[in-house]
Amino acid sequence: MSDAGPSAPTSPIRRRGLCLVLAAPSGTGKSAITRALLERDDNLALSISVTTRKPRPYEQEGVHYFFRDQEAFDAMVASGNMLEWAGVFGRSYGSPREPVEQALAAGRDVLFDIDWQGYRQVRAALPGDVVGLYIMPPSLAELEHRLRTRASDSEAEILRRMATAVSEISHVHEFDYVLVNTVLEQAVAEALAVLTASRLALSRQTGLDGFTTRLCAGS
Ligand SMILES: Nc1nc2c(ncn2[C@@H]2O[C@H](COP(=O)(O)OP(=O)(O)OP(=O)(O)O)[C@@H](O)[C@H]2O)c(=O)[nH]1
Numbered sequence: 001m002s003d004a005g006p007s008a009p010t011s012p013i014r015r016r017g018l019c020l021v022l023a024a025p026s027g028t029g030k031s032a033i034t035r036a037l038l039e040r041d042d043n044l045a046l047s048i049s050v051t052t053r054k055p056r057p058y059e060q061e062g063v064h065y066f067f068r069d070q071e072a073f074d075a076m077v078a079s080g081n082m083l084e085w086a087g088v089f090g091r092s093y094g095s096p097r098e099p100v101e102q103a104l105a106a107g108r109d110v111l112f113d114i115d116w117q118g119y120r121q122v123r124a125a126l127p128g129d130v131v132g133l134y135i136m137p138p139s140l141a142e143l144e145h146r147l148r149t150r151a152s153d154s155e156a157e158i159l160r161r162m163a164t165a166v167s168e169i170s171h172v173h174e175f176d177y178v179l180v181n182t183v184l185e186q187a188v189a190e191a192l193a194v195l196t197a198s199r200l201a202l203s204r205q206t207g208l209d210g211f212t213t214r215l216c217a218g219s
């Protein structure tokens with residue numbers, strides 16, 4: 001059962017699905033928020049990206065990413081199978097097009113954990129279907145603390161991510177919504193509120209006129 005608010009998923013008004021893009025500086029808690037949203041909302045599916053970086057020990061093919069070499073990645077781009085793609089931290093990342101288009105047409109929503117470059121491209125490719133949610137850390141000191149305590153990166157990597165954070169944050173104005181992840185539970189609740197409100201936007205409710213006609217006819 002979904003916590004997202006029953007209004008949209010059970011509404012009798014047919015609608016097109018939407019793309020919810022989460023972007024944030026590395027270490028802000030984007031992945032934790034992504035996991036929580038997927039657990040709590042039945043109508044939301046993750047867009048599983050293709051990447052040329054190596055899998056981490058806990059990562060599974062087709063669950064966290066599709067892991068491919070550069071040649072296979074480039075072939076997907078060349079054949080138009082990538083909705084968006086970008087270079088991040090020296091590796092290639094991209095979102096396969098087909099699962100997204102199928103989900104939207106079926107009224108299902110797709111969650112993207114991608115960077116601002118990808119967000120721009122998805123927004124251009126699917127105008128009107130994309131909602132951008134930017135997640136801010138409470139402070140740079142807290143961001144550095146989180147990067148250090150997750151203990152997954154070397155000192156050089158932490159410094160590189162901290163340096164990138166400031167330029168990453170400069171893109172916040174391109175997004176529709178922004179929240180500060182101070183307390184994870186609160187951030188998740190706010191992200192769910194954005195999702196629910198976005199589903200209820202008039203422009204997404206493609207079955208509205210039919211519903212209104214039936215309603216007014218008393219059926
Ligand atoms: N444009 C684009 N960016 C992606 C895609 N998949 C992942 N990313 C971004 O690439 C960055 C690095 O992702 P990962 O290699 O999984 O590393 P991570 O530890 O999760 O990095 P952070 O989440 O930034 O802390 C993150 O900002 C992701 O959001 C994609 O398909 N397209």
Ligand SMILES: [Mg+2]
Nearest residue numbers: 027030031113
């Ligand atoms: Mg991440």
